[in-house]
Amino acid sequence: MAERAQSGWSTVVRWLDAPWLKPFAMLALMIVLWDVAIWLFNVPPYLIPRPWDVVKAFGTDGPLLLRESIPTTVATLGGFLLSALFGIPIAMLIAGSRTVESYFYPLLVFSQSIPKVAIAPLFVVWFGFGLAPKVITAFLLGFFPVVVAGVQGFKALDTDMRDLARSMKCSRWQMFTMVSLPNALPAIFSGLKVSVTLAVVGAVVGEFVGSNSGIGFVLQRSIGNFELPTMFAALVLLALIGVVLFWIVDIIERFALPWHTSRRHEFVATT
């Protein structure tokens, strides 16, 4: 009997220690702290809503929020894919040629200091109120981390490894596909993970500036109407979109880089 109770207790402990449960536990703790802070400092609801009111907003405005999350996700994915599509080749060029690096890299860094929210209204002027300005804003925010991480990854190739490949008379293509790219992939994926979360921000900035739909549109309208619970619900949904997209990139990374040091512990044989 005691053995059974002990085994039941250890199952509960194992469950509580499960990695997937930890972020939820942290989230629950933060929600409790949020509620306590509102109660403690007597923060009025027109400044910050209570967590329960946000939950209720999900109930009343849930269908609307889900519907509006689709255009935001589409714009995010569009911007992210463009970031990967242009960011990785540009990183290769910068890492592979000192001339390209000296001409373009400083300008690229310079361009990142320009606040996107300041130039986003111009995208609406140039490209209209459709999907394009949102995708471009998402791309501009997501592009830089991919390039920086890619350059770092491509440049971090060990000279011994390069010499070995050359001694084996690898062609340029073989050198790229079998040595340089696999070596750069971990850094590229780090950049992609940062990029996808920034692309969410970019898409919302685009929607804030000019859009008839999307989470940015909902945010702007609910701020004007003092519908703070709806606004916070939209923010939570936005964060969830970011988390899910990050997680998807993480899964792709697991499949692409099963050999990498960061993944090795998952494959350590259990003895």
Place this chain on the structure above:
Amino acid sequence: MDRRTFVIATGAGLVAAPALIRSAHSADKVQLLLNWYLYGEHAPFFYGKKLGLFEKEGIDLQIVEGRGSGVSLQAVGAKSAHFGHVDMSAVVRAGIRGAPVVSTGVLLQKNPAAAMSFTEKNIRTANDLKGKTVATTPGDALSQVWPAFLKKANLRDSDVRLVQGDAQTKLNAVISGQADVLLGFSHDQSMKLKDATGKSVYPIMFSDYGLNAVATGIVAHRDTLSGSPDLVRRFMRAATLSAEAAEKNASAAADAMLEADSKAGKKETLTEGFEISTKLYRVTADQRPFHTNANAVKETVDLLVEYGGVDPSAKEKLASFFTTDFLPGKATN
């Protein structure tokens, strides 16, 4: 000292004493948070400050630009600013959600909301809007009265195509031709369009279609009203006198604004914008600036309840949204 001299000296002392006592104390530092970036309507506050009208009331006024009526109202509600200059619709929307912010005087008794376009487009009546593209900002004061305007003008939602964006995008959309019309204030956005393009702008005033809602005015926190009623009274007196003085000299009022901030705009359009705003100050000839009445506020609340999605309980709380207790009496000059 003979008796006559003594009496005169004592009398003069009694008259001068309050002023001397006030000047002995430092002036109250007061922050006025505007509803938006500077435009013509704000000129009286700068002019009053320049003329020393606030100083005379023992107020050291600091005027701060805002980022929308809603945000300014929240700041006043959080006591980050003493007074705000915000739209009445924001007062009602926030008030119904418990914000302890009260209007102490409405400056614009008539609504400045308009659907405006370049005059060359020949869009002069609500009927001309049919089939046109209209730029709006979701959640702003204008988008909240837009459904009421459509109804009053016998138009349907499907009669126009809406494109939505932030305040700058609205202007850009009309300037670049992506939208025919934008919803804005007749004394603000129309001046900005004129500044940017040099073209004249024609506003279709919502008020011409029976949309009578009061607009911007001064707000304060409930605690300020109860804790410092004298300060509120002095502020409202200075603000009223400032508006009256500015009305008499629009050009000087615009100059005062430009002296305070050279980037406030062009003098001609600031003056014109201010002059347009003064036409919205009163519904009766003897009405002093900021003096609104219960009926006008009631009409505004009714409109917001009927078309703006405001909770019907707002109609029962009318008195909680505004007060005229702190306004100066009838003008004596």
